[in-house]
Each structure stands twice: as C-alpha cells, then as structure tokens.
Amino acid sequence: MVKDIESVLITEQEVKDMVSRLADRINEDYKDKFPVFIGVLKGSFVFMADLIRQIKICCEIDFMAVSSYGNKSVTTGAVKIYKDLEKDIENRDVIIVEDILDSGLTLNYLMGYLRSRNPSSLRLCTLLDKPARRMIPITADYKGFEIPDAFVVGYGLDYQEKYRNLPYIGILKPEIYTD
C-alpha cells in the first residue's frame, strides 16, 4: 500500500492539529446551539470521527452516502444518493462534514438538496480544498487545508476503495490511476 504513495502531503500530526482548530471554531460558533453534523460517506468517516470527538457542545450526527466518481479519478458530474438522511433537519442548524471540495459538483447538488429540507442554517466544513479544480463557486465555512491539483488518498479518502486506512494524506503515484 505505502509503495503506491508518491509523497506525504499532510502528516498525521498536521491533520490532528487542523482538526482541533476546526473543532475549536465550531465549538465557539455553535456554543448556544444544538447542531446536526452530516457526514458525507464514505470519504468523510475518519474526519467525522475525529472532529466529533473534539466537539464539546451537544449535537447529533447523521450520514449521507453519495457518489460522483464511481471508480474513476475524474469527475463525471453525476451525483447519486445511496443513503439518505435519517433525521428531519427542518429548523435545525446543519453542518456538512466533507473530506474534500474539488469541482464542487457533489456539494452543490447536496447543499441544494439539504436546503430544500428547510434547515435554519447550513454550513460546510471540509478538511481539504482543491480550488484549482472548482467548476462551481462554492466556498467552505470551515476549511482545513488548501491543496494542489493532485489526486490524494488516506485519512478516509480512497482510490478504488483502497488507502482509506492510511493515517496521513498522501499523493498517489499517477501510474496507479492512469489507465
């Protein structure tokens, strides 16, 4: 597995420090509130698990499973919902927890979908942001790292379902995903 990684972009410690900083901001901003965190599966599951344990306010969590990529490393633009919310988010303060904001297609779709359920507020928290590839102008309210236009894996992010268990964010060797 490690042999497929070209370089480590963000170390385990750097991720840990960033997750704490993001949680501090959310704790402050939502101190009198009872938000619902919505994790976007599968990629956000590690980030969600670490973030939520640094959240000190009372909150709930839910997950959605969507896919925009299939097994390819380039976006298709099509978004499919595999798992919908279990909670009613009407009049709730909602925070979407995403692993990476890339073209913005997935989140644009998802945010429109969630807005149609009338939350009282909707914010986006993403660990990684690849602004160079943005096709739709979305900005995250809570953003971890801006990264260059490279395909990354680890800390929940996969390529063909592999590498999610790496504790750091690494750049995959291009020969692994070029057909």
Ligand code: 5GP
């Ligand atoms: P968007 O719709 O913003 O282009 O894509 C968001 C989704 O694409 C992410 O949730 C993630 O699943 C996938 N994605 C985008 N860039 C990368 C990347 O560099 N590595 C991996 N593993 N997935 C990515």
